[in-house]
Amino acid sequence: MNRALSLEGIRSDVATAMREAAGRLWGAPLDRVVLERPPALAMGDLASPVAFDLAKALRKAPRAIAGDLATTITLPDGVREARVEGGGYLNFFLDRGRLVESMLAEEPAPPERAGKIVVEHTNINPNKAAHIGHLRNAALGDVLARTLTFLGHRVEVQNYLDDTGVQVADVVAGLQHGNGVRSADDVRRAAKGGPLPDGASHPRGLAYLCWDVYADIAKLYEENEEARNWRTEVLHAIEAGDNETARIAEVLAEAIVSAHLATMGRLGIAYDLLPRESDILRKHFWSRAFELLKRSGAVVFEEEGKHSGCWVLRLSESTEFAGMEEPDKILVRSNGTITYTAKDIAYQLWKFGLLGADFDYEPFRPDWNSGAVREEEIAREVREHPLWRTAHSGGVSNHPEFGRATTVINVIDVRQSYLQKVVREGLRVLGFPDEAGKSVHFSYEMVALTPQAARELAEKFEEEYRLSPEDEKKPFVEMSGRKGLGVKIDDLVELLLERSRREIAARREGADAAAEEDARAIAVGALRYFLLKFGRNKLIAFDFDEALNFEGDTGPYLQYSLVRADNIFRKLEERGLAAAGATEPLPREGWDDDLWALTLDAAAIPEVAERAVDSLELSTIARHAFGLAQAFNHFYHRQPIVNEKDPVVRARRLAVAKIFRRAMSRLLGLLGIPEPGRM
RNA sequence: GCGCCCGUAGCUCAGUCCGGAUAGAGCGUCAGCCUCCGGAGCUGAAGGUCCCGCGUUCGAAUCGCGGCGGGCGCACCA
Numbered sequence: 001m002n003r004a005l006s007l008e009g010i011r012s013d014v015a016t017a018m019r020e021a022a023g024r025l026w027g028a029p030l031d032r033v034v035l036e037r038p039p040a041l042a043m044g045d046l047a048s049p050v051a052f053d054l055a056k057a058l059r060k061a062p063r064a065i066a067g068d069l070a071t072t073i074t075l076p077d078g079v080r081e082a083r084v085e086g087g088g089y090l091n092f093f094l095d096r097g098r099l100v101e102s103m104l105a106e107e108p109a110p111p112e113r114a115g116k117i118v119v120e121h122t123n124i125n126p127n128k129a130a131h132i133g134h135l136r137n138a139a140l141g142d143v144l145a146r147t148l149t150f151l152g153h154r155v156e157v158q159n160y161l162d163d164t165g166v167q168v169a170d171v172v173a174g175l176q177h178g179n180g181v182r183s184a185d186d187v188r189r190a191a192k193g194g195p196l197p198d199g200a201s202h203p204r205g206l207a208y209l210c211w212d213v214y215a216d217i218a219k220l221y222e223e224n225e226e227a228r229n230w231r232t233e234v235l236h237a238i239e240a241g242d243n244e245t246a247r248i249a250e251v252l253a254e255a256i257v258s259a260h261l262a263t264m265g266r267l268g269i270a271y272d273l274l275p276r277e278s279d280i281l282r283k284h285f286w287s288r289a290f291e292l293l294k295r296s297g298a299v300v301f302e303e304e305g306k307h308s309g310c311w312v313l314r315l316s317e318s319t320e321f322a323g324m325e326e327p328d329k330i331l332v333r334s335n336g337t338i339t340y341t342a343k344d345i346a347y348q349l350w351k352f353g354l355l356g357a358d359f360d361y362e363p364f365r366p367d368w369n370s371g372a373v374r375e376e377e378i379a380r381e382v383r384e385h386p387l388w389r390t391a392h393s394g395g396v397s398n399h400p401e402f403g404r405a406t407t408v409i410n411v412i413d414v415r416q417s418y419l420q421k422v423v424r425e426g427l428r429v430l431g432f433p434d435e436a437g438k439s440v441h442f443s444y445e446m447v448a449l450t451p452q453a454a455r456e457l458a459e460k461f462e463e464e465y466r467l468s469p470e471d472e473k474k475p476f477v478e479m480s481g482r483k484g485l486g487v488k489i490d491d492l493v494e495l496l497l498e499r500s501r502r503e504i505a506a507r508r509e510g511a512d513a514a515a516e517e518d519a520r521a522i523a524v525g526a527l528r529y530f531l532l533k534f535g536r537n538k539l540i541a542f543d544f545d546e547a548l549n550f551e552g553d554t555g556p557y558l559q560y561s562l563v564r565a566d567n568i569f570r571k572l573e574e575r576g577l578a579a580a581g582a583t584e585p586l587p588r589e590g591w592d593d594d595l596w597a598l599t600l601d602a603a604a605i606p607e608v609a610e611r612a613v614d615s616l617e618l619s620t621i622a623r624h625a626f627g628l629a630q631a632f633n634h635f636y637h638r639q640p641i642v643n644e645k646d647p648v649v650r651a652r653r654l655a656v657a658k659i660f661r662r663a664m665s666r667l668l669g670l671l672g673i674p675e676p677g678r679m
Numbered sequence: 680g681c682g683c684c685c686g687u688a689g690c691u692c693a694g695u696c697c698g699g700a701u702a703g704a705g706c707g708u709c710a711g712c713c714u715c716c717g718g719a720g721c722u723g724a725a726g727g728u729c730c731c732g733c734g735u736u737c738g739a740a741u742c743g744c745g746g747c748g749g750g751c752g753c754a755c756c757a
Contacts, residue, residue, distance in 0.1 A: 049698095052698095052737085056737090062737095085700080087699075087737095089700070167757080309755085327753095330754080334755060340757050417683070446751085475750085507717080535692085539751090546706080549706075552719090553705040563717095564720085567717070569716095620693095623693065626704080630704085637720075637722085643716070679717090679719065
């Protein structure tokens with residue numbers, strides 16, 4: 001009985017064997033053993049350039065060194081041959097039949113890992129519809145959570161809601177002063193699809209309506225000085241509580257959160273917990289954090305200077321902030337109110353279980369019918385996923401344990417790097433250097449619009465904004481809720497759905513429920529892949545043609561490769577060939593490069609996932625999936641299965657098709673890309 | 680001013696962490712491929728001062744230094 005092989009196992013065995021051989025030959029330990037993949041399969045499966053590093057110390061030619069190693073090394077299980085290639089590479093050839101056999105067997109469960117990772121993502125202000133910049137955040141966070149889970153980590157996904165902030169206050173002010181809103185019931189009616197008191201409504205629901213309300217009020221603030229006081233009045237009312245304005249804010253925020261959750265839900269993005277800023281205030285988390293900070297001496301009251309009357313976090317002594325003109329960060333303003341950073345420090349302490357206080361919790365079921373989305377569009381796994389939120393009072397006693405993380409990963413765009421650094425520093429000065437080290441800022445670049453895309457937006461959705469002359473000259477412009485400039489997620493999904501429905505209609509007769517389901521899978525796959533294929537430090541200059549493309553390096557290309565494999569299995573089933581040869585042992589030989597390339601790519605998935613998470617570069621998963629799909633399509637055209645007469649040849653090809661099917665399914669699962677039935 | 684990110688084919692991007700084999704892919708262009716598991720596919724061609732300079736090295740797209748161009752930060756906003 002052969003031991004099950006894995007690529008990681010072989011890799012580490014080869015490294016060990018090389019160290020051992022080098023020790024025997026020269027008594028010199030290898031400091032590090034790099035094993036890369038050679039540019040062509042003919043050169044082998046693993047390549048080590050170690051001989052180049054040793055050449056100087058040993059005063060020998062790299063090829064001679066590699067040759068010595070090749071003849072000395074004891075080949076581990078699964079490795080067939082070691083050979084010198086190129087200018088002195090030591091390359092290893094694996095036992096193809098053995099690895100295929102292992103890959104065909106059931107996958108072992110990932111090892112369970114200690115601790116819990118909290119992933120915080122999405123965090124959209126609940127005051128208007130979400131745009132695709134928000135979706136890049138959510139997609140990255142979601143894939144990170146899925147990949148960590150695949151690797152055996154315990155993961156908790158949190159979506160923080162700033163339900164009492166400036167942005168919500170602005171829309172409340174806009175609704176009250178511009179739309180005749182007087183009561184929370186006015187907002188409730190609009191949330192159910194009705195009009196506002198002034199008759200305003202939007203076919204896509206309240207969140208869309210508020211998109212315009214927010215842009216209008218922002219404009220009004222610029223023109224009308226008096227109007228700017230409305231924000232402060234609303235904020236005070238929210239803070240005081242127990243008044244109609246506060247209730248309007250609460251109903252509004254909750255309705256828009258539902259819309260956001262529905263938008264994310266149709267894209268397969270789910271959460272475990274919605275912590276609410278209002279509950280951080282209610283629970284006086286900041287007072288506790290403030291006490292800790294004061295006691296540590298790192299937060300001091302400024303008696304004079306430009307920060308006179310403020311409590312500031314002293315950062316001037318920290319090396320990380322060296323060279324800054326004014327490194328100290330204000331946590332409590334001279335008027336006694338606290339900054340966002342202060343709240344974030346308290347919240348971060350809670351995530352690690354360091355605050356000595358906890359929220360109350362209650363299950364939360366959003367209204368999935370948000371106006372832009374219907375409930376049946378929500379992915380089932382999202383609808384069935386238990387969702388909790390922090391409770392204003394009471395809560396339920398038997399809730400899961402939240403927080404108490406060993407690692408916290410905050411998915412926030414690169415512009416907030418400085419704030420994230422301050423929060424980390426806050427933990428450090430409080431005497432929690434370990435937790436500071438395990439507070440990870442997963443930063444990424446924003447999604448912007450080309451001026452061309454901005455013009456198309458106006459055409460496609462009949463919106464009225466115009467770019468300023470200086471914006472017109474820029475290579476791209478930032479999306480901005482305040483300017484009302486941005487591609488709303490649900491609008492883009494709608495365009496993608498239209499496109500995928502058209503494509504499907506051209507390929508099959510009659511539109512049924514299954515066709516609609518497939519159209520949705522393709523639209524979601526295209527959108528998610530589009531946002532995931534770029535490196536995280538790459539600014540995405542949004543382009544409609546590119547986002548709506550279904551050919552080449554796209555989500556549908558991946559899905560199509562999977563559907564093709566399924567078509568083969570279905571056809572075999574129909575012809576009664578599925579079982580033929582299934583029980584017989586596979587041949588050890590005859591695994592050509594097409595077959596082998598697919599097997600190797602499939603076997604590399606755990607390593608790819610590990611690397612993606614270590615570097616927070618999730619695009620590598622997308623790229624690997626694309627490479628795998630390419631390899632399969634290549635194989636598909638060259639090596640027919642159903643029509644192959646030779647049962648042994650067919651068995652080999654079928655085995656590899658099965659390995660591919662499972663591997664692609666796994667990768668799509670990590671990327672959150674649904675699997676269509678037919679395409 | 681200081682800090683971070685980006686600069687690779689006409690366009691959009693991989694490759695840079697950890698230097699190594701002919702610098703890859705998609706789109707676009709051009710030329711092919713359906714009696715065959717459905718062409719959202721496949722095959723091929725053309726297309727490159729890897730932003731510039733200097734340095735380190737047997738070897739640099741990759742490392743270091745200095746520039747240039749673009750973006751983003753450095754609030755009693757979030």
